[in-house]
Amino acid sequence: MSLDKDQVTHIAMLARLRLADDEFAETVDKLSRIVDFVDQLSAAPTEDVVPMAHPLNQSQRLRADAVTEPNDRDRMQENAPAVSEGLYLVPKVIE
Numbered sequence: 001m002s003l004d005k006d007q008v009t010h011i012a013m014l015a016r017l018r019l020a021d022d023e024f025a026e027t028v029d030k031l032s033r034i035v036d037f038v039d040q041l042s043a044a045p046t047e048d049v050v051p052m053a054h055p056l057n058q059s060q061r062l063r064a065d066a067v068t069e070p071n072d073r074d075r076m077q078e079n080a081p082a083v084s085e086g087l088y089l090v091p092k093v094i095e
Contacts, residue, residue: 003032003035005028008024008027008031012027073086074086
């Protein structure tokens, strides 16, 4: 599939690119080759390919979900001007 100058002008406008008149011929050629390559890729047989998230068959190493820090909420909230049920109280800013 070959692109023409009008299509490249539209693509350049969508991409917010300003192309000079002498750049159009080269840009049309390059974009046409990209579109041709994508057409070749879409012709590849993919019926027997299983969808996967990663090409390597690996599992994610996760750390144990264990509490490592003590709960110091009460000590931290001693300096707060207003606290209620473990929550910081702030002045209302939206009416």
